[in-house]
Amino acid sequence: MKKTLFSLALILIFCSFKTENTTGIPSGEKLIFVGSYNMSGLMTQLAQVTLSTEMVNTSKNSYLHLNCELATYAKWDKFFKIRDSYESYVDPISLKPSLYKRSIDEGGWTKKEKYTFKGNSVTSNSKRKNSPETTKTFSVGSSTQDVVSLMYKLRTMDIAKMKTGQSQSFVAVFDEKQIPVTVKLLGTETVSAGNLGSKNCYKLSIGAKTDVLKGKDKNLIYLTADAKKVPVLMKFSIPVGTGQLALTSATGI
Numbered sequence: 001m002k003k004t005l006f007s008l009a010l011i012l013i014f015c016s017f018k019t020e021n022t023t024g025i026p027s028g029e030k031l032i033f034v035g036s037y038n039m040s041g042l043m044t045q046l047a048q049v050t051l052s053t054e055m056v057n058t059s060k061n062s063y064l065h066l067n068c069e070l071a072t073y074a075k076w077d078k079f080f081k082i083r084d085s086y087e088s089y090v091d092p093i094s095l096k097p098s099l100y101k102r103s104i105d106e107g108g109w110t111k112k113e114k115y116t117f118k119g120n121s122v123t124s125n126s127k128r129k130n131s132p133e134t135t136k137t138f139s140v141g142s143s144t145q146d147v148v149s150l151m152y153k154l155r156t157m158d159i160a161k162m163k164t165g166q167s168q169s170f171v172a173v174f175d176e177k178q179i180p181v182t183v184k185l186l187g188t189e190t191v192s193a194g195n196l197g198s199k200n201c202y203k204l205s206i207g208a209k210t211d212v213l214k215g216k217d218k219n220l221i222y223l224t225a226d227a228k229k230v231p232v233l234m235k236f237s238i239p240v241g242t243g244q245l246a247l248t249s250a251t252g253i
Helices: 002-012 074-080 147-156
Strands: 030-039 042-057 062-072 082-090 097-106 109-118 121-128 134-139 167-174 177-192 198-208 220-224 231-238 241-251
Touching: 042 241, 062 074, 062 147, 082 147, 097 147, 147 167, 147 220, 147 231, 177 220, 177 231, 198 231
Parallel strands: none
Antiparallel strands: 030 042, 030 241, 042 062, 062 082, 082 097, 097 109, 109 121, 121 134, 167 177, 177 198, 198 220, 220 231, 231 241
């Protein structure tokens, strides 16, 4: 249960709200983060999270493939091995998803999901370890997205026009449920951004109607205060503790 909460928090901490009509998300971008967890009062590095983008062409359409990989470092695998991947295939301009896939392996507990978006309908296929595959179709709002594409929508916001304390809302699909998400601008702050150096960043508070994220203004994401809005630091608070993701490398931006 702790491992599931940890990985879900890493995903939900990215979620965001209303965006502009163009994305500015480049193909070929790769962002690498070190994931740390508070163990006995010390922030201990446990995992690597990698976000990457690439264009994928089919006979009918072109999609921007958004990929998120989460893996614990080898030395921690004997304690709690995590190998999770989250993928979304979206319209390159609107970021509206067509296909979302999730594959998780946490301490030997596995689950695979595939969500197909069509209009205001989503069909999900889900397979847990030692359980038969299930299929479910449910309705969603026109602006509802999966959590991966929502990560990237965050970077298309016109944050410069927002006032400190202003918040907006959105909805993400996760575990065959729609989760309301609220994001609030807390101001700006200078943050270490790996190979990008120190950056002035927008400080955003993430709130979601879920038991995974805890505390008021305890779940934060910092985006560079420029046109690229690269995520450089994320802090999360969950029922079993606190942690953070810190950018170590950004290429292709």
